Amino acid sequence: MTTTSDDRKIVxxxxxxxxxxxxxxxxIEIREWDEPTPLPRVPDYxxxxxxxRGTVIPIVGLAERLGWKPSEVHARSCVLVVGxxxxxxxxLVDEVNxxxxxxxxxxxxxxxxxxxxxxxxxxxxxxxxxxxxxxxxTMVTLLDLDALGVTRQLDAxx
Amino acid sequence: MSxxxxxxxxxxxxxxxxxxxxxxxxxxELAEGSRDPEVIxxxxxxxxxxxxxxxxxxxxxxxGFSHRFENVLDALRAGRxxxxxxxxxxxxxxxxxxADHVAAARDGAAAPADQTLxxxxxxxxDAEPPLAADPGPTIEEDEFGFxxxxxxxxxxxxxxxxxxxxxxxxRFRPSAAALANGGEALLLLREVERLGGEVIACDxxxxxxxxxxxxxxxxxxxxLSVPGEVAEEDLSDCFDFVAPDSLIEIERxxxxxxxxxxxxxxxxxxxxxxxxxxxxxxxxTTAERRPIERSETIxxxxxxxxxxxxxxxxxxxxxxxxxxxxxxxxxEKVELPQLSRLxxxxxxxxxxxxxxxxxxxxSRVPRLLRELESETGKKVLLEVSxxxxxVDKRVIERIGDPLTHMIRNAVDHGIEPAEQRLAAGKxxxxxxxxxxxxxxxxIVVRVEDDGGGIDREAVRARAIExxxxxxxxxxxxxxxxxxxxxxxxSTAASISNISGRGVGxxxxxxxxxxxxxxxxxxxxxxxxxxFTLVLPLTLAILDGMxxxxxxxxxxLPLQSVIESVRPEPGQVSAPTxxxxxxxxxxxxxxxxxxxxxxxxRGAEKRPxxxxxxxxEDDSAGQVGLFVDTVDDxxxxxxxxxxxxxxxxxxLGGATxxxxxxxxxxxxxxxxxxxxxxxxxxxxxxx
Amino acid sequence: MSRHILTIDDSPxxxxxxxxxxxxxxxxxxxxxxxxxxxxxxxxxPPDLIITDINMPVMDGFELIEAARSDDALRLLPILVLSTxxxxxxxxxxxxxxxxxxxxxxFDADKLAAAIRRVCP
Numbered sequence: 026m027t028t029t030s031d032d033r034k035i036v037x038x039x040x041x042x043x044x045x046x047x048x049x050x051x052x053i054e055i056r057e058w059d060e061p062t063p064l065p066r067v068p069d070y071x072x073x074x075x076x077x078r079g080t081v082i083p084i085v086g087l088a089e090r091l092g093w094k095p096s097e098v099h100a101r102s103c104v105l106v107v108g109x110x111x112x113x114x115x116x117l118v119d120e121v122n123x124x125x126x127x128x129x130x131x132x133x134x135x136x137x138x139x140x141x142x143x144x145x146x147x148x149x150x151x152x153x154x155x156x157x158x159x160x161x162x163t164m165v166t167l168l169d170l171d172a173l174g175v176t177r178q179l180d181a182x183x
Numbered sequence: 184m185s186x187x188x189x190x191x192x193x194x195x196x197x198x199x200x201x202x203x204x205x206x207x208x209x210x211x212e213l214a215e216g217s218r219d220p221e222v223i224x225x226x227x228x229x230x231x232x233x234x235x236x237x238x239x240x241x242x243x244x245x246x247g248f249s250h251r252f253e254n255v256l257d258a259l260r261a262g263r264x265x266x267x268x269x270x271x272x273x274x275x276x277x278x279x280x281x282a283d284h285v286a287a288a289r290d291g292a293a294a295p296a297d298q299t300l301x302x303x304x305x306x307x308x309d310a311e312p313p314l315a316a317d318p319g320p321t322i323e324e325d326e327f328g329f330x331x332x333x334x335x336x337x338x339x340x341x342x343x344x345x346x347x348x349x350x351x352x353x354r355f356r357p358s359a360a361a362l363a364n365g366g367e368a369l370l371l372l373r374e375v376e377r378l379g380g381e382v383i384a385c386d387x388x389x390x391x392x393x394x395x396x397x398x399x400x401x402x403x404x405x406x407l408s409v410p411g412e413v414a415e416e417d418l419s420d421c422f423d424f425v426a427p428d429s430l431i432e433i434e435r436x437x438x439x440x441x442x443x444x445x446x447x448x449x450x451x452x453x454x455x456x457x458x459x460x461x462x463x464x465x466x467x468t469t470a471e472r473r474p475i476e477r478s479e480t481i482x483x484x485x486x487x488x489x490x491x492x493x494x495x496x497x498x499x500x501x502x503x504x505x506x507x508x509x510x511x512x513x514x515e516k517v518e519l520p521q522l523s524r525l526x527x528x529x530x531x532x533x534x535x536x537x538x539x540x541x542x543x544x545x546s547r548v549p550r551l552l553r554e555l556e557s558e559t560g561k562k563v564l565l566e567v568s569x570x571x572x573x574v575d576k577r578v579i580e581r582i583g584d585p586l587t588h589m590i591r592n593a594v595d596h597g598i599e600p601a602e603q604r605l606a607a608g609k610x611x612x613x614x615x616x617x618x619x620x621x622x623x624x625x626i627v628v629r630v631e632d633d634g635g636g637i638d639r640e641a642v643r644a645r646a647i648e649x650x651x652x653x654x655x656x657x658x659x660x661x662x663x664x665x666x667x668x669x670x671x672x673s674t675a676a677s678i679s680n681i682s683g684r685g686v687g688x689x690x691x692x693x694x695x696x697x698x699x700x701x702x703x704x705x706x707x708x709x710x711x712x713x714f715t716l717v718l719p720l721t722l723a724i725l726d727g728m729x730x731x732x733x734x735x736x737x738x739l740p741l742q743s744v745i746e747s748v749r750p751e752p753g754q755v756s757a758p759t760x761x762x763x764x765x766x767x768x769x770x771x772x773x774x775x776x777x778x779x780x781x782x783x784r785g786a787e788k789r790p791x792x793x794x795x796x797x798x799e800d801d802s803a804g805q806v807g808l809f810v811d812t813v814d815d816x817x818x819x820x821x822x823x824x825x826x827x828x829x830x831x832x833x834l835g836g837a838t839x840x841x842x843x844x845x846x847x848x849x850x851x852x853x854x855x856x857x858x859x860x861x862x863x864x865x866x867x868x869x
Numbered sequence: 870m871s872r873h874i875l876t877i878d879d880s881p882x883x884x885x886x887x888x889x890x891x892x893x894x895x896x897x898x899x900x901x902x903x904x905x906x907x908x909x910x911x912x913x914x915p916p917d918l919i920i921t922d923i924n925m926p927v928m929d930g931f932e933l934i935e936a937a938r939s940d941d942a943l944r945l946l947p948i949l950v951l952s953t954x955x956x957x958x959x960x961x962x963x964x965x966x967x968x969x970x971x972x973x974x975x976f977d978a979d980k981l982a983a984a985i986r987r988v989c990p
Contacts, residue, residue: 061845062735062837062844062845062846062847063735064828064831064834064847065780065781065782065783065831065833065834065847066781066782066831066832066833067828067831071828074824074828074837074845075845076839076843076844076845079493079496079497079500079822079839080822080826080827081822081823081824081826081827081836081837081839081845082827082828083827083828112826112827113827114827114828
């Protein structure tokens with residue numbers, strides 16, 4: 026079987042009613058939701074810190090970070106633990122959908138879709154996803170989590 | 184097999200790196216006035232080692248340059264050259280060039296152009312002949328000495344046969360000395376046989392009777408014949424080393440060589456006399472050797488150390504869990520305290536494996552200042568403190584470039600030209616203070632200068648020009664200082680001379696943040712500027728006191744704690760609306776409510792229902808911290824918060840408690856620090 | 870049983886190179902970082918041959934050879950010098966210290982083997 030030159034694997038998940046995806050290569054693990062230890066003096070979207078096998082990582086409410094109202098936690102809520110360069114962080118999402126392979130060349134740019142900072146939206150791609158009633162083609166918004174700049178110095182005011 | 188060679192060569196390049204550091208350090212010491220012969224010897228050995236390996240691995244350009252370098256160093260250590268200022272400057276430049284050569288050899292790049300330096304090095308050795316392009320030894324052509332023996336071989340003048348080269352005839356008698364050196368004549372004879380020769384005679388006339396014989400004496404003279412096709416150098420190789428002490432002749436003779444070779448006219452006794460071991464007085468090697476401090480070292484993969492460190496951390500946590508689950512009597516029974524002590528010892532030792540004195544990163548600075556002085560004409564004095572502070576090896580690797588950049592900045596922009604300084608009442612020479620210290624789980628490295636301070640107007644103007652801030656933005660002094668580190672602030676035009684890499688302060692800051700640290704800037708116009716790098720220790724174990732605020736657990740480093748007090752009603756009072764003090768044994772302690780500081784809800788409000796922990800801080804003196812309760816005292820493993828998040832004022836990290844939950848570690852300095860203004864770093868990119 | 874060679878050189882990469890070359894030739898190789906260690910190792914377990922560098926800290930090659938020669942167990946042990954130097958006076962010095970032979974670096978495997986054959990049965 027020949028593989029196309031730009032095969033990519035993405036993890037798709039739903040957040041605030043929309044379908045998003047991130048590159049699989051940055052995914053470290055998917056965790057069940059567990060209330061993190063709250064941190065003082067941080068922006069609201071940082072819900073706290075958690076212990077990832079000995080390393081302390083921030084748990085970010087992705088919905089808040091993108092400027093929407095905070096996700097409600099329910100049974101299927103998950104935390105996507107990703108590696109951003111040398112750093113790691115966990116992002117709370119509503120539900121993880123699937124891991125799918127896409128063709129890199131099928132990604133369309135989405136300049137009009139602005140969420141949070143520029144660069145966060147890496148593109149749009151149509152792919153077949155399982156949903157209620159079987160598979161259907163869905164538009165997935167690809168996110169570049171690194172561009173969210175969670176890690177830049179943002180000392181909250183006292 | 185070539186994989187092995189690659190691995191060995193990789194190790195060689197690591198050795199080169201160490202050797203280069205040692206050489207530069209030694210030369211710097213000499214430049215500062217040291218005349219310690221051991222220092223010179225160490226520099227020589229470092230370059231000598233690099234030369235040796237470069238030949239073995241076939242790096243000709245490196246070999247050539249290091250050979251010249253080594254020759255001058257040899258002359259220096261032998262006293263043939265004086266360590267004058269111009270010579271030492273040349274040697275420092277040469278060590279730079281050597282580093283470039285090593286890098287080129289390692290990366291397979293073109294060798295640097297070293298003709299000028301090479302010629303200068305040669306110039307210092309004008310007593311010695313100029314070096315050939317290939318300084319490779321030509322041992323095979325060495326002349327060997329031999330004791331002349333009167334031989335009559337008339338056929339020597341006969342024209343050799345043109346078809347087959349005339350065979351060699353070898354006469355060989357090893358001296359007692361050669362044999363005393365562990366040599367065995369038999370082995371040499373066998374070697375000749377291996378080349379195709381054969382022993383055709385052995386003269387034993389010199390052998391004394393058995394009872395008089397010295398078993399280590401040399402009495403036998405062999406004659407061998409070797410086919411003419413064998414190269415002379417192969418034969419001389421065989422005997423080369425023993426030659427000066429022994430009787431050896433290698434000559435062509437006419438075929439056929441009969442079995443009866445006329446023995447030379449000489450009595451064995453006189454032959455022995457003639458080849459009496461030379462008594463060339465050896466150089467005094469019994470001179471006292473000054474004891475040199477040299478640590479035995481072993482190479483360890485940093486990744487393995489990382490793994491080991493993590494395991495130790497887990498071990499400490501396991502200890503904690505045990506302590507949690509067992510009550511005191513059971514703890515005694517299983518000898519838990521001993522286990523904890525053992526764990527602590529292991530941790531200390533593993534920590535020390537990765538820790539190196541930060542001196543390694545500081546060592547480049549003196550020479551950098553020399554270069555900067557010749558570039559800018561500004562003389563700068565250097566004060567260094569805390570160079571013995573141990574930091575993680577990775578920190579040393581990554582702090583080098585930022586340090587270099589900050590020092591350059593300080594000299595280029597900070598220190599004023601001499602006339603300006605004098606006019607301002609300062610000394611003509613500027614001073615840079617470089618310091619390092621360990622403070623409660625962090626390493627603090629500071630570069631301070633006594634220059635003119637940051638020109639805030641200029642910085643602000645440029646930031647506006649670059650679109651980093653709006654023209655009417657209101658910025659505090661600290662905001663402006665931090666602008667220096669904003670991406671896009673410095674451009675290629677303003678960066679002087681950093682090998683064209685365009686390193687600006689923004690790269691410095693991201694380097695430091697990548698290590699989990701932060702950059703603090705302080706400056707006073709006319710007085711000076713300081714850049715402070717705050718870096719986390721990779722893994723540290725802290726003796727801490729677990730306290731509770733609003734149900735959440737925090738850890739207070741024990742080293743700061745003096746005592747804890749439950750206030751009586753009335754002991755705490757508020758002299759002004761926003762400050763509180765506690766009376767303690769006649770004096771008044773400023774009080775800080777930690778819950779307020781961190782904005783934690785649900786904490787204890789009434790002083791007499793909580794506890795005041797008295798802490799001592801360098802700058803603020805004694806301060807009281809108000810908490811709900813104190814849980815216990817325990818050793819915790821410091822986990823960095825900065826690494827994956829960002830520095831949070833007042834927190835010095837986090838730790839995982841025995842039950843797996845996270846407790847935040849308090850940074851006492853930041854909490855009690857008298858500077859009330861919180862630095863704000865807005866994201867200025869948008 | 871293969872013969873045992875003790876190599877002494879302060880450069881780890883050189884020790885490794887030597888070890889690779891000698892092991893390929895069927896020898897058992899042990900090594901030391903400097904003359905003092907080498908001397909101690911040789912006294913503790915005398916090898917069949919010592920190959921040593923000259924320029925080393927703590928105790929250099931010349932001193933090592935002299936020390937070995939004044940020790941009864943090592944007096945007649947073959948010692949080869951392996952060094953980048955090649956001057957006559959260095960060699961003379963080695964000779965009078967008691968070296969059995971000399972090879973110059975960089976060496977090739979054949980020359981090394983031949984040099985060993987000449988001094989080690």
